[in-house]
Amino acid sequence: MAVNLDPDLLSILVCPKCRSEFRVDDEANELVCTNAACALAYPVRDDIPVLLIDEARETKEAETTR
Numbered sequence: 349m350a351v352n353l354d355p356d357l358l359s360i361l362v363c364p365k366c367r368s369e370f371r372v373d374d375e376a377n378e379l380v381c382t383n384a385a386c387a388l389a390y391p392v393r394d395d396i397p398v399l400l401i402d403e404a405r406e407t408k409e410a411e412t413t414r
Contacts (some may be wrong), residue, residue, distance in 0.1 A: 351377055351378070351379070352395045353372070353392070353395065361384065363386060365388060365401055365404075366381060367379050368377070369381075372413065373389065378391055378394050379392060385408045388405070388407070389406075389407050390403050
């Protein structure tokens with residue numbers, strides 16, 4: 349299932365934890381923070397990004413930087 353977000357919306361969304369931009373992970377249906385030190389992945393449910401830190405998961409990129 350691909351993430352279906354308006355490109356204009358995606359361009360203004362930032363990670364709530366570190367304020368970095370996102371990259372789209374279509375396979376996992378998530379928005380992933382581009383900051384390697386943070387690298388939290390936020391779910392997208394029914395084409396709505398859930399930008400709550402408590403709902404995010406750590407990615408492998410974040411785990412390897414610690």
